Amino acid sequence: MPELPDVEHHRRTVAEHATGQRVERVAINDPALLEGTSPQGLGRSLVGRTVTAPRRHGKWLILEFDGEDGPHLLVHFRMTGRLVWHEDGEVAGDDAVALHLEHGVLAYRSERRLGAVWYLPPGTEREEVTGPLGPDAVTLDRNGLAEVLGDRRGGLKSALLDQARIAGLGNELVDEVLWRSRLHPRRRAASLEPDELDALHQQLRIVLRRAIRAGHVPAGPTWLNGQRAEREPRCPDCGGPLVRERIAGRTTLWCPTEQPPPGVGG
DNA sequence: CCTAATGTTTGTGC
């Protein structure tokens, strides 16, 4: 579930509750979810430091600490990760990594244990952990989008999911944006006409803005995403049945009426 | 029992 809007929600949680507070101690319940250092090493690096303004790039949350060359924590949520703020200072058993601060506890959980918290030593490049990341989807302008898709030979959906090209879009966001842009996910990425690029960029902005406001990709009656869990999903727009098939390795929903499949050549 | 699930990595093959 966590895509860009969910990570942005977690970033705001940190900004509202944790920024400006000193780390008093760290508690590691699940060492497997702490990468790049040991529990003891994390304590040595962070205790006494103050949490500064959190940043986000794509689906990565970047926690920073004060000091000349303060260390960073890089947080990825994968399928089921999330951050929890404990005002009362109590941690739960499923809090894998917890930072005890002056007025509460910031805890990372990952139910299916796919995500993790990476310790990034001072002076280390972020890309060594995150791999190459394209521009954040929020900051991508229309020409940037054209650039990212233009030299791609493959399908539109797989291009939009490629974090090295555009950082932050996941399965739900991409299906939603393609549906609203009336573009079929199997279109060749480089085959879009200027007006199609305009529509894609405009819908991307609208969907991102609304999803960030909600803290997740909405699943209301006017959202394609609301049909994802339905046994017989229907197009919220035309009422016809949606197609559910595997595209770019992911379960994909699309409307056969509003998103015509590409013809020969893309 | 089996299958599928949000994301990413890795291996394989065209």
Added chain:
DNA sequence: AGCACAAACATTAG
């Protein structure tokens, strides 16, 4: 090299 696909990762829900 670029891209697609499958499997793997760990766990739960159906």
